Amino acid sequence: MAGGNPVFDRLNKQIEQERYAGFGSPQGSQSGPVQGTQAASAGYAAQDAMSTQQLNDLYAQQAAGPVDTGRVTLDDIIVKSLVLFGITLAVAAVSWFWTAANTDLTLPFWLGGMFGTLILGFVIAFSKKVSVPLLLVYAALQGAFLGAFSQYINAIPKYEGVVVTAVLATLCTFAAMYVGYATGFVKVNDRTRRMFFFALVGYGIFSLLQVVLLMTGVLDGWGFGGSGSFGILISLFGVGLAAYSLAVDFDSIDNAVRVGAPAKYSWLLAHGLVVTLVWLYVEFVRLFARLRD
Template sequence: MASNPVFGRFDKDLSKGEYASIGQPQYGQYAQPQQPGMPGGQWSQAPAAGAAAYQQNLEDLYNSPAATSAQTRRMTMNDVIMKSLGLFAVLVAVAAGAWIAIDHNPSLSVPLWIGGAIVGLILVFVISFKKVVSPPLIVAYAVAEGLFLGAVSRSFENVPQWSGIVVQAVIATLCVFVGMYALFFSGVIKVTERSRKIFMMALLGYVLFAVVNAILVWTGVLSGFGVGGSGPWGILISVVAVGLAAYSLAVDFDSIQRGVNAGLPEKYSWLMAFGLMVTLVWLYVELLRLFARMRD
């Protein structure tokens, strides 16, 4: 399984062979049908009804419209990269707009933060489990995350001791992405089924911890960052979270490469780019938290 619902569902379907024949007939797919128990080459002995049905199938196949180039073109790594760049351009533009809006009206900070987070979370699950790839919904997710990250980033930057932290987090996110990309495609980091299982167990443990920690903070039992605060234990927790998010990129790259090798249609590059964005947003937020804890 992967680190987010997008690649988790994709990897599960791929392992079952769901994408083995997307958009193209397999060898022998249109071979002459055989009656149960009848060996090949004895089709001439089939009932007339069977022969008529076979002839009708052939006529339907020949009369069907030819597939367009968009339907037959296969997804490439460049397709995923270009879609990712486009989505991140939307996210950054919206985040900048949210930042400026909050500067003019600070009361917008919380609504944009909470609203973007809720809408983004809903869209993650809708897009992940939707049977049809929907580029408009994926672009809408980029907009929602732009509002969320713009508000969160401005809130962190408003704290005097955290001034300049956003630039550091952005640069660190880019460096981690480039580093993991280079390490994965150079073969230094390899993703295996065993490493996927270990990673998934570690991720599940962190998610459960994060949920409990958030509840404790929201209910007032703990303050600030919650468990560990800004002390050594808190910094260690953030380092672990950043490490998980970083390795999640390698798992995502592996899932994308498997999709390319499986010959997925080009439209699936939207889904792959979306999954990559989910991980990068998580990585950026964890880096923000780590740097803030270190500043404190």
């Protein structure tokens, strides 16, 4: 019922006011029965004519779409994803060439980008407002890390070709997961989302612990498991988790468009998709490098 909703109450009052606005005798009309009847008839005729014209105008107008109502659209998400991904790739290219010419910049770009995105990631996740500048800065820091990391791996002779292979594997996985989700082969529901969330939190804590141990010299190489069977299993788990994250992103985008979420959230949806792609690429690099060892 609309009676309990203040928005519908206000709308109903406006409708009632418009409905009765033309009722009664026009100002200056005489109170005689004939004149009053004629004036009332003229008033009703004018009201009917105005209503007909208004209806014709309404029918002639195009239906309001999601863009007109300020809602999320798939095209908007695609455009914003391309913007963020373009910034990431552009900065990654600069980082790649700068670190290739100046190896001393590799560590600052790598660590600066990694910890910068980590800090900004928490800020973005817990912020009550969608800050587009923060998302753009995140994309730039992500690119700085990506270029330095990729250049470092590519410069090691035994890992030659790993970067290109990882890029191709990332693109193929993206396409496969999209087809799987679109055809219903890959399912995303409340149960799988909960399982994915707990697995993601556990893997995130594990990865942070590994980074700390690598930086303090407790671990070396690729960290836990090294390049042995256990290390390869860890990388396979990371690839699988990142790949399923794509399906979760697709489902989130689908839900946002279906329920008509505010347009500002298109930036967050695009941000999540780009972050997942970069994560998947890094996991593929680790996996292929371990296999080379």
